Amino acid sequence: MNEHVHSPTLSERADELEEKMMNDLAERIATKSVLFGMADGKVEIQNSFDFKKNNPDKFFLMGADPRLPAMPKKPTLIDFFKNRFASLNHLLQSAALAKKNGHNEKVILACLLHDIAVTSFIRCDHGYWGAQMIEPYVDEEVSWAIRNHQALRFFADESVGYEYPQQYINNFGADYKPEPYIYRDYELAKKHKWYMTSRLICVNDIYSFDPNAKVNLDDFVDIVGRNFKQPEEGLGFDNSPSAHMWRTLMWPTRFL
Numbered sequence: 001m002n003e004h005v006h007s008p009t010l011s012e013r014a015d016e017l018e019e020k021m022m023n024d025l026a027e028r029i030a031t032k033s034v035l036f037g038m039a040d041g042k043v044e045i046q047n048s049f050d051f052k053k054n055n056p057d058k059f060f061l062m063g064a065d066p067r068l069p070a071m072p073k074k075p076t077l078i079d080f081f082k083n084r085f086a087s088l089n090h091l092l093q094s095a096a097l098a099k100k101n102g103h104n105e106k107v108i109l110a111c112l113l114h115d116i117a118v119t120s121f122i123r124c125d126h127g128y129w130g131a132q133m134i135e136p137y138v139d140e141e142v143s144w145a146i147r148n149h150q151a152l153r154f155f156a157d158e159s160v161g162y163e164y165p166q167q168y169i170n171n172f173g174a175d176y177k178p179e180p181y182i183y184r185d186y187e188l189a190k191k192h193k194w195y196m197t198s199r200l201i202c203v204n205d206i207y208s209f210d211p212n213a214k215v216n217l218d219d220f221v222d223i224v225g226r227n228f229k230q231p232e233e234g235l236g237f238d239n240s241p242s243a244h245m246w247r248t249l250m251w252p253t254r255f256l
């Protein structure tokens, strides 16, 4: 038997079924990008020609995915909070703590947005991704702080009582060492004039996992309004360097 020809495995059958269901359910065919499959250990691209051959009357999705919460025509950052962020608790608790600790609005906003990449987009390098998403719309200090909390999280600063998180020991093992680029970025950040802004994200982050804390997005709408330059066309429809990232979040299963 040719070793390259094999009968479908269970997971392939499940994929086929999922495909079929998707086709039956939706008018249009939603596309899974290669990145989505990598989480299952596959580097594969869906064959659009086969799809079309099996579904000659169907078209690929090129707009909103009906399975996801609907977004308004001109979305604001708050609309993304409500419809695209999988969890708000951690962000709100962190911002609430910064507010309680008497920090300025830049720090509070940085805390509110520090993990938006994790809650909506991707975990890996989330500080860098999150900073890039908001960079065109916030004070440079805020995005700088968010970018660098990625590295600072891994290093203690006794001057503000920040210790290496026990949670990281639990999550990554006691012998985990960050990659060299994290050490490099930490060394650079340490000498920067905004070091403490970024450090304060870590300080207000670590104590922010209280499941009973009462937090509300409404408490921060004014701070967002004053400090996040919401584009008139809607977030994603302006021509900023990160507008496409917001569009992708809005339409993650578009064919192109």
Ligand SMILES: [Fe+2]
Residues within 6 Å of the ligand: 114, 115, 126, 127, 149, 150
């Ligand atoms: Fe983070």
Ligand SMILES: [Fe+2]
Residues within 6 Å of the ligand: 090, 114, 115, 205
């Ligand atoms: Fe965090």
